[in-house]
Amino acid sequence: MGLQINHRSVIKALFKDYLILVAIIALVFVTIIFEPKFLSSANLTNIMRQFGPLSMVSLGMTFVIIGGFIDLSVAGIMSLVAVITVSLIEPAGQFPALIAGLCIGAAAGYLNSAVILTCGALTSAEALFITFGMSTVYGALALIFSKGATQHMSWITSGTWVYDAIGQGSVGFLSVSFVVFLLCLFILYIFQQKTYLGRAVFLTGCNKTAAELSGVHVKRSIRLIYTISGIMTAAGSIMLFSRVTTASPVIGKNYETNAILAVVVGGTTLRGGEGSVLRTVLGVMLVTLLSNCMNMLGVSTFMQTVLKGAILIIAIWLDNRKES
Amino acid sequence: MENIDSEAILKMKDVTKTFPGVKALEKVSIEVKRGQVLGLVGENGAGKSTLMKILSGVYTKDSGTVIFDGETIENITPVESLHRGLSIIYQEFNLVNSMTVGENIYLGRFKEMRGMRGTHAKARELLDSIGSRIDTWSLVSELSVSEMQMVEIAKALSFNSKLIIMDEPSSSLTADELKKLFDIVHQLKKRGIAIIYISHKLDEIFDLCDIVTIMRDGHVIDTKPVGELTRNDMIAKMVGRSIENEYPERPRCAVHCPSDTLLEVRSLNTKKLHDISFTLKKGEILGFIGLVGAGRTEIVRAVFGADKVKGHDIRINGKHIKIKNPRDAKAAGVAFVPEDRKLQGLALSFSVKHNISMAALDRLTKYGFLNTSAEKGIAEKHIKALGIKTPHMNTTAVNLSGGNQQKCIVGRWLEINPNILILDEPTRGIDVGAKYEIYLLMKKVVENGGSIILISSELPEVLNMSNRVLTICEGRITGEFDPEEADANSIMEKAIGLSGEGKI
Numbered sequence: 001m002g003l004q005i006n007h008r009s010v011i012k013a014l015f016k017d018y019l020i021l022v023a024i025i026a027l028v029f030v031t032i033i034f035e036p037k038f039l040s041s042a043n044l045t046n047i048m049r050q051f052g053p054l055s056m057v058s059l060g061m062t063f064v065i066i067g068g069f070i071d072l073s074v075a076g077i078m079s080l081v082a083v084i085t086v087s088l089i090e091p092a093g094q095f096p097a098l099i100a101g102l103c104i105g106a107a108a109g110y111l112n113s114a115v116i117l118t119c120g121a122l123t124s125a126e127a128l129f130i131t132f133g134m135s136t137v138y139g140a141l142a143l144i145f146s147k148g149a150t151q152h153m154s155w156i157t158s159g160t161w162v163y164d165a166i167g168q169g170s171v172g173f174l175s176v177s178f179v180v181f182l183l184c185l186f187i188l189y190i191f192q193q194k195t196y197l198g199r200a201v202f203l204t205g206c207n208k209t210a211a212e213l214s215g216v217h218v219k220r221s222i223r224l225i226y227t228i229s230g231i232m233t234a235a236g237s238i239m240l241f242s243r244v245t246t247a248s249p250v251i252g253k254n255y256e257t258n259a260i261l262a263v264v265v266g267g268t269t270l271r272g273g274e275g276s277v278l279r280t281v282l283g284v285m286l287v288t289l290l291s292n293c294m295n296m297l298g299v300s301t302f303m304q305t306v307l308k309g310a311i312l313i314i315a316i317w318l319d320n321r322k323e324s
Numbered sequence: 325m326e327n328i329d330s331e332a333i334l335k336m337k338d339v340t341k342t343f344p345g346v347k348a349l350e351k352v353s354i355e356v357k358r359g360q361v362l363g364l365v366g367e368n369g370a371g372k373s374t375l376m377k378i379l380s381g382v383y384t385k386d387s388g389t390v391i392f393d394g395e396t397i398e399n400i401t402p403v404e405s406l407h408r409g410l411s412i413i414y415q416e417f418n419l420v421n422s423m424t425v426g427e428n429i430y431l432g433r434f435k436e437m438r439g440m441r442g443t444h445a446k447a448r449e450l451l452d453s454i455g456s457r458i459d460t461w462s463l464v465s466e467l468s469v470s471e472m473q474m475v476e477i478a479k480a481l482s483f484n485s486k487l488i489i490m491d492e493p494s495s496s497l498t499a500d501e502l503k504k505l506f507d508i509v510h511q512l513k514k515r516g517i518a519i520i521y522i523s524h525k526l527d528e529i530f531d532l533c534d535i536v537t538i539m540r541d542g543h544v545i546d547t548k549p550v551g552e553l554t555r556n557d558m559i560a561k562m563v564g565r566s567i568e569n570e571y572p573e574r575p576r577c578a579v580h581c582p583s584d585t586l587l588e589v590r591s592l593n594t595k596k597l598h599d600i601s602f603t604l605k606k607g608e609i610l611g612f613i614g615l616v617g618a619g620r621t622e623i624v625r626a627v628f629g630a631d632k633v634k635g636h637d638i639r640i641n642g643k644h645i646k647i648k649n650p651r652d653a654k655a656a657g658v659a660f661v662p663e664d665r666k667l668q669g670l671a672l673s674f675s676v677k678h679n680i681s682m683a684a685l686d687r688l689t690k691y692g693f694l695n696t697s698a699e700k701g702i703a704e705k706h707i708k709a710l711g712i713k714t715p716h717m718n719t720t721a722v723n724l725s726g727g728n729q730q731k732c733i734v735g736r737w738l739e740i741n742p743n744i745l746i747l748d749e750p751t752r753g754i755d756v757g758a759k760y761e762i763y764l765l766m767k768k769v770v771e772n773g774g775s776i777i778l779i780s781s782e783l784p785e786v787l788n789m790s791n792r793v794l795t796i797c798e799g800r801i802t803g804e805f806d807p808e809e810a811d812a813n814s815i816m817e818k819a820i821g822l823s824g825e826g827k828i
């Protein structure tokens with residue numbers, strides 16, 4: 001499913017996907033044995049809803065990581081988008097607020113890339129710290145804007161049916177957020193596999209110098225991946241506050257780690273130049289199911305964090321082991 | 325295991341190594357005696373590197389025996405082999421740039437050396453013994469390539485090596501530095517140290533080695549004393565067919581049939597370049613000669629828009645053209661094959677197909693979407709036309725030999741039908757057969773009306789292939805020659821800057 005289709009990489013890809021599928025199935029199986037309620041329709045709907053925000057952020061993150069960079073600013077962007085969008089619903093209307101939220105995400109993402117390109121910070125480590133810095137800036141802006149207070153959707157008197165639909169609605173047996181996710185996945189997959197810029201992102205991640213010297217738009221790719229990440233993060237943010245019906249100025253906390261976890265566990269390498277949004281879907285499934293199952297089994301959230309960290313390390317280890 | 329010739333330090337017998345799908349080595353036997361220099365030659369992919377990696381313990385052999393210093397060697401690790409007295413000096417040095425020379429030589433053994441003072445004293449001794457005057461306290465990052473090589477040799481000696489393998493040791497040395505290297509090799513020989521010298525440069529093999537082992541496709545084709553081989557024999561055995569000449573007949577143009585100016589560069593200035601002006605005629609091969617670091621690469625990179633320039637005036641076909649980045653250059657019909665294949669040329673983890681289509685991607689795009697079937701066509705066309713040896717167009721580029729990788733990059737640029745093809749060290753590290761094919765390609769480009777700028781550290785290559793050469797020294801153009809008339813010495817004088825005209 002990667003960009004190259006030779007035998008070795010197919011086997012490699014299958015092995016990677018197979019391993020994660022085994023992990024997902026084992027997880028579900030164990031949970032069902034100990035807690036049959038896992039299969040209740042209430043819980044399954046719940047999982048589908050939890051899936052939404054993280055899947056959006058992770059799809060965006062996939063592009064950044066394939067491009068050979070990383071984006072730690074998603075936590076800050078999520079918080080900023082959440083507080084501004086919610087506060088705009090009443091004065092500006094539901095749809096304008098939604099559009100504004102997405103635009104803020106895009107602008108914040110673009111700003112990241114602008115800072116990175118201006119600094120000439122073209123290594124993954126530099127991008128890591130720059131986006132970390134930007135995350136604190138966006139997070140602080142969210143706190144300043146909201147004066148540190150959490151806003152409740154129920155305070156809005158002018159109607160919130162759009163957000164109710166995103167957070168609670170369903171189309172048939174699928175939640176609205178899941179349908180949005182499928183749509184985004186389809187568009188991004190086509191974009192990644194079939195378009196010039198999709199290819200340019202891969203080439204940038206593989207070898208920036210060679211790509212630039214062949215006349216591939218490297219800078220444009222870098223701007224693009226961060227902008228996509230920004231928009232997708234904003235979409236994730238809107239899904240999240242719609243579901244929990246409150247917009248706290250720290251709502252995006254931990255999303256950067258979870259998204260990177262999902263992307264890497266899915267099998268997109270942190271070295272860049274290789275991977276796919278489809279793989280990320282598996283990664284998001286694992287991470288979401290992990291939270292859900294652990295919650296059902298009564299594992300403390302602290303322990304869950306330990307487990308996630310361990311999984312990330314194991315995923316990187318496996319990835320590098322297969323390389324050598 | 326004392327049944328071996330006491331003189332032989334290394335004896336490999338019937339060593340076979342198979343990788344999935346490829347037989348890398350098939351019953352390879354090699355023998356080196358103490359104090360002997362064995363030249364190991366063969367095209368890229370002939371199995372030389374695999375052989376060396378088996379010796380050092382990076383790979384394990386499937387079958388066969390290796391006897392080193394009287395002992396049979398099985399499942400050795402690289403560190404063990406080093407301690408047994410087998411050192412390999414790779415093309416890419418294993419040095420820590422941020423540490424001093426002395427520390428590098430005794431890396432990890434400071435305790436045995438009783439601290440830094442002992443380390444540096446010992447290092448000094450070693451360097452003196454090979455006649456090197458490098459300060460043991462200077463940082464490796466401050467050294468020249470040849471000095472780094474000396475440090476590597478000293479490091480090998482610090483392990484009391486009985487056999488030193490040098491992999492392409494001369495690839496970035498100047499003539500003087502090469503002579504120094506030869507002196508050292510002769511010294512080591514006298515001390516009874518055996519050397520395996522791997523090189524594509526046949527002159528060096530003839531000058532330096534006692535015996536030569538020729539490999540092809542994982543087999544040893546022949547082992548003979550150097551004196552019993554002629555250059556052409558050797559080439560024929562390496563490539564499996566005879567090549568009449570190392571260079572094709574020089575494309576006759578420019579000088580003999582003066583034609584229009586295609587490219588004109590006026591007062592090009594950067595941090596390193598000073599007032600570079602030159603012209604390139606239609607159908608001409610223009611050679612750049614100069615030392616590594618003289619500014620040859622900087623000139624073409626500036627023309628191609630890869631580096632920032634302080635100000636320049638580039639005209640193509642008389643029209644002023646603004647080149648701010650490689651895309652502008654590409655649009656103007658300029659193509660650039662960079663000097664470092666792996667770092668600047670290839671997307672190594674990508675397929676051959678994707679590597680070939682890289683420069684043509686924007687042409688394959690309609691409404692933002694790539695035409696992937698046309699991409700396949702392009703890859704197919706160039707794989708066939710250039711004779712790129714690859715199992716499939718979807719094979720990853722990293723699996724190809726150097727020559728075939730280079731052809732991928734050349735094919736990438738031929739696809740855009742360039743007027744001006746810039747080749748920076750196009751034959752570095754590739755074998756004789758592939759070299760010849762690259763030369764033929766150059767000829768074809770010129771015959772089809774294109775022009776070429778050729779940069780190479782191999783003087784014979786530039787002199788044999790160019791219609792006109794420019795010498796470059798310390799960021800200035802110091803001379804212009806007709807390679808058919810000028811003698812090599814006067815060209816080199818200008819290139820090294822001996823005549824003083826370079827510095828105004």
